[in-house]
Amino acid sequence: MACQQPFFSPRLPFTGCIQGALHEGKTITLTGRVLPGAQRFHVNLQCGSRGNPDVALHFNPRYDGSKDIVICNTMQHSKWGSEEREYPAHMTRGANFTLMFLVNRDSYSVIVNGAHFMEYLHRLSFSRVDTISVDGGVEIQSIAFSNPAVTSPPPQPGYPVQPHSSQRNRTRSRQSKSGPKNPPQWCNATQVGMVMLWILCSQVVPYKNIMAGGLYPGRNITVQGVVNHNADKFCVNLRFNSGVALHFNPRFNENIVVRNSLLKEQWGPEERTGGMPFYRGHSECVLVTIMCDTNCYRVMVNGVQMFSYNHLMTLSSVLV
Template identity: 45%
Template sequence: MTYYQQQPFSSPQIPFTGSIQGGLQEGKSITVSGRVLPGANRFHVNLQCGSRPDADIALHFNPRYDSKTGYIVTNFRKNSHYGTEERIHQALFPMGNHFNLHILVTSYSYKISVNGNHVMDFKHHIPINMVDTIVVDGMVEVYTISFQDAAVPSVAAQASYSMPYITTILGGLQPGKNISIQGIVNPHASRFQINLRHSSGIAFHYNPRFGENLVVCNTLTNGQWGSEERSGGMPFHMGQNFHLIITCNPHHYNVFVNGNQVQTYNHRFTNLWEINALEVSGDMSLTGVNV
């Protein structure tokens, strides 16, 4: 199987219609990062079958603000007829605030998370292999729409990289940039680390520690580490493949492992264009990198 990662849409003009290259399949995920405009009345994100105005809509995700607290409507449209609305009565998208909407495709449903918290499963009403378009409209500003494929190449097809590994990030980082890392955790791993470096330190240090069963994130500036951010739970498993994507947003990084958002880390080093190197080391084998 050939591995392919669609590049993100960066700062698209709203209303926006974009192609989901290769369509949807189980394990694929889509992340929309943006900000609700002040005074918004509603916006929506649609996953649909083509770009025609009358296209079937597999998922209609529609935050609305015509009540004091706000709520979310989800639905589908087939043969020009909408189904029965499902509503989430939670204020998950405050006006003027930033958000990350993550949609993971499973065999049964779309798993929908907002800012790292799972909020609902929306079951399929239209076959996922018919879905090839994403539409965003309404009173919202979008920073990036990024994609993560479920496909991981077989071990026989994987490239081999010497460790520790370092490569140049041409042009530095910018919002909308994705860094994709594939590897295999060593069977008796203690820890490994992924660093986004600049000339005087490490902008983002990502450090899974198996002995403590947690991940540590930090920043190194002029030889001094900042305060650690520790997140419990381990998204990696000894002896198993993984696919990690770091998405650079205007104010933070999002980290995805095997289709799930697992960390958000606010920028402490904000000159993103000066971040010019990716470094990977520790108890893992590196099998694929895309910067």
Template identity: 30%
Template sequence: MVVIQGCVLNEADRFQFDLGCGSSTKPRADIAFHFNPRFRNPPSIVCNSLQQGSWGREEKLDQMPFRQGASFETIILIHEDVFKVAVNGAHILEYKHRIPLDRVDTFCISGKVKIHAIGYVPNSAIFSESGDLSIPYKGSILKGLRSGQHITIKGHISLFPHSFTINLRCSQSENVALHLNARMKSSMFIRNSFLSESWGPEELELPFFPFSAEKYFEIIILCQAHQFKIAVNGAHLLDYRHRVQDLSTINQLEVLGDLELQDIKLW
């Protein structure tokens, strides 16, 4: 994932971001993804690829999320088969790969734009689909989970909470690999999975209930080969054996309910 923060110049007519295959000028290096906002009449965004000195077929978006003189944040999410682009928290387009990803090693910016920051986030990260930590939260786990990874969720419980839910989902189906549901009034922390359109048996045993209204919490979910281990506020709380065996299909994190998120990390 590439994150670009900057400002479009007042007099801008165009600028571009290029994910390329080297920096050669003679011959010109191939460009896997050419992203080119144009402020002509009508404004549009043109995407293309350059191979062996020739441009391919243009793909054009007849919308313009950028504004002359305005700041922006652009996220280029890199999947195995497609680039996905979001501007200021909103998804705007997808562009299927025409050049193998393993050839891409260069990022170039040109045109009438001022850049404040560029970040390269590894594919193990969680990418917020809304661009922030607002509730309901939905994040994509790039490449899916694997054994040894941790998910850390930090936040505050609401003043008058009823419940909150954390789901680890499989986006290619309706399956929920891990469903955590904290019910404040009954002090229950329910665990379950939703597979093949039905819920399985609930797991309810708990040494203590770790959540309180208006209190800060930190949940760490450790993914191991055969189970999840869950700790809250530094203390181990429970184990949950995997009911989805292919961990790589677990690629979405969802958080709902009566809480405010402060931070989410995958490491």
């Protein structure tokens, strides 16, 4: 299944299509910031975009009462159902956030900043949901989509990550005929660091770019792509001027994900625990989100937190 390109920095009110509608295991990930003076905002997962469509999930943080609260509801045939209320909101005014919706058979799992927040039982069939809308006192940096991971195949021998020469030649031939194209919106330099992943619908790798403004607590880096069928390994590096602050390196022949830092031209001790959430040989998109906290990076794969890595360099020095 082809991956849907994320929406970046959409103007509000925003309404966008969910390609292929929702299905079990799909995730939708929003990153953004609640405005300092926000009274409320909402995210709707809805059935169409015209007229007054049914809303399968209305996710509505509110800050205009004595307590911050999240209200969830469903609208069917222009009538709202009974509200479900959750305290506290965990999405404070003026703060950055990552909000994920995971589609389960019986419910939506809502994950806020990497932690499970609530479950919302389906009142409408999620297969009808083909639209997402956002409005209110919030700035959205990105809205990304990920399809479910596929069960791991039996172990296979490792192969080089680079595409075959014939594939590279075909790619160059197509590019020379069509001329240069504008980069996809989700390869914005403020969103993606250095990527060594064969990415569908994206730039040719290896890919490198400057992250304007550097990193800071609350900033998120989102990488979405497809692992090459013959990949031995890939890596995502967050770099500073003389080294690597975070080296995130899934290795398929060892079935591990290695995390490390390169400081003063020397690699530190590797961190190897935490499992292997990536699989080669499948066409499913993978969504990797690196969340910058005050003390560590938190790495989420398809909406699930898998790893944390303590900072060895100041965030503001990481620019590539």
